[in-house]
Amino acid sequence: MKYLTEFRQASLRDGLVQAISAVARPVRIMEVCGGHTHAICKYGLASLLPPEVRLIHGPGCPVCIVPPGTVAHAVELAQRPGTIVACFGDIMRVPSPRGTLLSLARRDGRVRMVYSAMDALNLARENPGIHVVFLAIGFETTAPSTAVVLRRTRTQAIPNFSVLSAHYLVPPALRALMADPATQVDAFIAPGHVSTIIGLDAYRFLADEKGCPVVATGFEPLDILHAVLMILTQLDRNETAVENQYRRAVRVGGNPAARDAMAEVFTPFDAEWRGLGVIAQSGLAVAQAYAQWDAVALYGAVESNETTDGAGCRCGDVLRGIISPDACGLFAVRCTPDNPCGPCMVSTEGACAAYYRYGLGSRK
């Protein structure tokens, strides 16, 4: 299949692995995208790397980092008369103090799975008597599409649609991670799809201030091996730069039109991340000019974000790259995808779920 099988060829693997071995050195490389975590585990990439080259999984799963209070708020909105909640599939299973969205979806259709923000708006158009709340999750990858839909909602003056924003920004989280002395990271595999929006400049501080090589990377296994090689080559040459491995998708300048839409529709605020706490200017609230379509303005803010994560859950340490998932005492013992104790086990892109699913470190 075009653009997929070429990037999974076993015949090209060995050349990359040999080149990596030639410049290998002790290094801790963090990826901050759930898609990368998933691909690394699915293709067993760690098994191809020399042991001194360590891949560390950061807070890259947008489902995992949504606080349970936000999910509980969506569950509550779905139970109000005359409203339904539209959301992406993988947030539906996330447990909250008020249950899951999935159980409501199956019980009475008050929660609908959609594949895009536009689908949610169309749901509102088709059901003029019902108020549709779109639970908007994701990083810079999905935030622009929510922004464009909100613009359209205003232009077309659609009254029965609003957004409960749980959009987050990646660069502030990277800043917070690097300020944490417990996190030890030497280089970053930068998220591919986020980079298509924000471009490469957003990562310059990591190279310039922190001395970390950064490579924006595609999601196929050979992309990731290539990025590891690019990082090691930089270190070998004593350079630190922001490079673009994912040239078939990422432009250096990103997507200015998408950023304009985000800037118009959203206002950054100090947001809580599940497992990481509050990070300055890392969340996107719906801007004042769009308050009419802001579920928080219409229905009130999230009351409480108290965690439901189980005692002994070390997702916070997993998300900050301090431990690997299998180092948590609950992993595969009490905490499984059927019974997640913490956020990293909830979504398939969470590091713990990926480890569990692909059998990494699970033979206790």
Add this chain to the structure above:
Amino acid sequence: MRDAAIPMTTVTLAHGAGGRASDDLLRRVILPALGTSTERALCDSAVFDSPGGRIAFTTDGFTVTPLFFPGSSIGRLAVFGTVNDLAMAGAIPHALSLAMVAEEGLAMNVMRRVLEDVGAASAEAGVRIVTGDTKVVGRGAVDKLFLTTSGIGVIGPGTPPLSPERARPGDAILVSGTVGDHGVAVLAARENLSFSPTVESDCAPLADLVQRLLAAAPGTRCLRDPTRGGIAATLNEFAHGSRAGIEVDEDTIPIRRPVRALCEILGLDPLYLANEGKLVAVVDALQADAALAALRCHPQGAEACILGRMTADHPGTVVIRTELGTHRIVEYPTGELLPRIC
């Protein structure tokens, strides 16, 4: 298999999804209450000795939204599902019962269309519907229409006993055709995903294919139709039941291009998608070629291939050799399949 406590306070959708939670429900709640031994109850069909020979008996409930989807319907599923469970015991299906629970307000022409599908499918499978029951419940008590079929079949005297316990290291593992078609067809219809070409459900009766296979390869150890949970669930059941390991080559798994494409877009794994007209067989390695030839000669098995092998390594575990040449574990399915956001 890893044992982790799954909460048993309420029934969840995961308990019906065909994965680890379903297995847990069966072993921890259903079988203990019934006083049935695990070994007897975990096959698709029960097999009895009778004066006239061996008889297979099975039952299955059917709930699907929407009731009609590309290539099939709940009516066809209800016939082929039960007929195929009998076929996996090596039986020739003989007769079915049909029970319906209908929601008040269901359009009569919808019920009529479903029943016409039941009639046509039973003719196709060479089996008669000999008894039945109809109940109607108030609005909301069921989702439109639930069907339950039970079936009996006769097992020929030369048919080998089929059970995963008989699989041993070295045996070959075959699949009768492309995987994931049914799962994608239903998902696309349920979520109104339009893409071309449309993927149709593979819904089909398998008893004839099984008889050809058993004639060509009497050293067939076990058979299963990989419905809910897909071939991932079936392979794990084989590994668990045989106490041997399984190795599968990712490159060899037959998957239609549109199925693969939709899975890539939505972040789904075709190994976990349901099939309704495919079988997975474990066959003595010496008879693998004969088995493959027999499958490929039949219209239902034209795209059959050898997926992998049983191994003495990693007992109870399914390991896949990826396209990239690395290895990973194929776990039991967990919960419902839900698309990723990006």
